[in-house]
Amino acid sequence: MKIPCEVIKDLLPLYYDKVCSKESCLLIEEHVNQCPQCADELQKLKTGLEKSSVLEGDVKAMKRISAAWKKDKIVAFTRGAMLISALAAMICFISYHIIGVEVLPDGRLVEPFALLPIGYLFVIVFMVSTICNFIFLRKRKKNAK
Numbered sequence: 001m002k003i004p005c006e007v008i009k010d011l012l013p014l015y016y017d018k019v020c021s022k023e024s025c026l027l028i029e030e031h032v033n034q035c036p037q038c039a040d041e042l043q044k045l046k047t048g049l050e051k052s053s054v055l056e057g058d059v060k061a062m063k064r065i066s067a068a069w070k071k072d073k074i075v076a077f078t079r080g081a082m083l084i085s086a087l088a089a090m091i092c093f094i095s096y097h098i099i100g101v102e103v104l105p106d107g108r109l110v111e112p113f114a115l116l117p118i119g120y121l122f123v124i125v126f127m128v129s130t131i132c133n134f135i136f137l138r139k140r141k142k143n144a145k
């Protein structure tokens with residue numbers, strides 16, 4: 001059965017989207033196998049759709065934006081860590097001074113809730129996050145140039 005190429009070309013998008021009936025699919029496949037022109041048309045449809053759905057420029061721009069966003073997230077994270085650790089260290093030291101150190105009659109030092117070591121731990125976290133933040137910001141400035 002010979003179908004005109006024009007009819008096949010009209011049906012190719014339906015065939016590509018797999019929305020035509022089984023009979024139509026078989027007819028199109030049969031025709032495409034024998035007709036290089038229509039096979040070419042189907043190939044064009046496949047590659048054309050793939051290209052138009054995600055343009056290369058768009059992908060690159062999206063990658064750049066997502067990379068910048070990721071860096072912003074890291075900077076925001078280190079900034080948050082700085083703020084929280086500084087605040088936590090301050091709370092530790094202030095509450096340590098409010099509660100005070102108790103010296104037992106036998107000379108033992110009683111520290112409330114080990115606030116000092118925790119406070120210093122937060123100081124260390126603060127310093128590390130400050131350094132990280134500084135490094136990331138410098139890296140970002142270098143990339144921006």
Ligand SMILES: [Zn+2]
Nearest residue numbers: 005035037038
């Ligand atoms: Zn044909």
